[in-house]
Amino acid sequence: MDKQEFLKKYLADRRGTDCMKWDGLQEKFGETDLLPMWIADMEFRAPDAVTIAMTERVRHGIFGYTQVPDAYYRVFSEWMERRYHFTIQKEWLRFSTGCVTGIAWMIHAFTKPGDACMILTPVYYPFHNVVTNNDRRLVTVDLDYENGYFTMNYEAIEKAIVENQVKMFIQCSPHNPAGRVWTEEELDRVLAVCRKHQVLVVSDEIHQDLVLEGHTFVPAAVVSGGKYRDIVVTLSSATKTFNLATLLHSHIVITDDALRKVYDRFASGLNRTEVSVMGMTATQAGYEHGGEWLENVLEVIQDNYRYLKEELGKHLPEVTVCELEGSYLVLLDLRKLIGAGSAQEFVQKKCRLAVDYGEWFGESFAGFIRLNLATDPAFVRMAVENLINGSYS
Ligand SMILES: Cc1ncc(COP(=O)(O)O)c(C=O)c1O
Incomplete structure (x- = not known):
């Protein structure tokens, strides 16, 4: 199956399914109008064989x-x-x-x-x-x-x-x-x-x-x-x-x-x-x-990562997109962009994104955010746009 067929078949709208990533936004982030790029699960249905x-x-x-x-x-x-x-x-x-x-x-x-x-x-x-x-x-x-x-x-x-x-x-x-x-x-x-x-x-x-x-x-x-x-x-x-x-x-x-x-x-x-x-x-x-399904997922993650890295490299070079060798969870180092400012103020208030924050993973890592790339490429494009637009506002 090629990537487009895979996305058409397996991408699912998870809203309203008691899904923590979408339906838990209010509880976790205090508002619902955010694009969720946090938590470590995928926007894809499990392989057909599993279901x-x-x-x-x-x-x-x-x-x-x-x-x-x-x-x-x-x-x-x-x-x-x-x-x-x-x-x-x-x-x-x-x-x-x-x-x-x-x-x-x-x-x-x-x-x-x-x-x-x-x-x-x-x-x-x-x-x-x-x-x-x-x-x-x-x-x-x-x-x-x-x-x-x-x-x-x-x-x-x-x-x-x-x-x-x-x-x-x-x-x-x-x-x-x-x-x-x-x-x-x-x-x-x-x-x-x-x-x-x-x-x-x-x-x-x-x-x-x-x-x-x-x-x-x-x-x-x-x-x-x-x-x-x-x-x-x-x-x-x-x-x-x-x-x-x-x-x-x-x-x-x-x-x-x-x-x-x-x-x-x-x-x-x-x-x-x-x-x-x-x-x-x-x-x-x-x-x-599930081997073939996994190959498709890896291709989506790889492409999402490539896009993120290229676009932020072009439009927001102050942000370092960390190397992604494994998992679908990528760290962005925002410290040069936000200086002494708060990552949450920038990412949530200005960019309207729900992400995991660096300090949750270790106190020395404030100023980093983690994005989940096992998702619709359209959401990655939106997240990139929001980061770029947020940096100008
Ligand atoms: C390294 C690591 N271990 C464990 C988990 C969660 O595993 P479980 O839900 O099986 O406890 C995660 C979820 O993101 C993880 O990244």
Whole structure:
């Protein structure tokens, strides 16, 4: 299917469907007359195969206790093997109702109250809350930033680990909102630091499938031939890949027997860790039949990004459009444009956009905004126009 056919078929008007992005504007931003470019889900319907599989399940009309079929494990493992050389054995896989829930469970399974957990900022804001709200100490290390590109500062990471006796590193890979798809070499370096100081790495790989041209995603558990498996727990899902966030179905992959034993001991106290049948059905259908749909989505994201970068480069060169290697969430650095002014005053009041603000992701990042590009190209054009017009008003 070409891009125009895809857009015609899959773009949906979400207004009036209790959709947080549109219908939640008043609650989040205090007004409704804004173009929503915030939150991380798409304006596209899930692949047909997903909707068909779910519809068949609904038609059967039974929603009793359900087991995960062997076909599910096979389809998921094939997807991971084919794309990322990660062969996942059935025994390694556990489920949760979300990746952030998964992080919370790992915090409880592997650390004690008061223990330090590290994140690399700017990062998805629930990473901050899930640590502090579970009575652990939050240690933040800023990524280095230069000309729209973020990198890890290994010295600062090691120093923070040692000084704070960090027990767990909650990694975001690919990184939201820095837009980086960490290379194997970068991952190897940070994992080596963690290994040296016995830090457990919880690797949130929810954006794994949203990787743009020229970049390669490497799961933490696959880095250097699987050398770090004894310190890595992987969290992922198909919820970003196929736009299924509200189906509450995520993976926990623990390849190491000893780590899995600790997790299972903790999970035995949770009582319910089995799956939601709709989440499982949708995920399986997505992995089995959603490859072409995903290719179309990636093309839309890539084109939206190219357009944004070119147009702002031409008309608003004071704005830096950060590199986007993975995910559909791009940071704009507005600091040169707004000076000491408030990003919200400019972006919301003058440009009429609803976005995620840099300081939500890390206190040093005020003056950045995050835009969601998994959307109608017409909305990206409007957002660009609004930014340009807002800068003249
Ligand atoms: C890195 C990252 N992890 C987790 C989530 C949310 O996952 P879930 O809804 O499964 O908790 C997001 C959503 O944007 C995210 O960017």
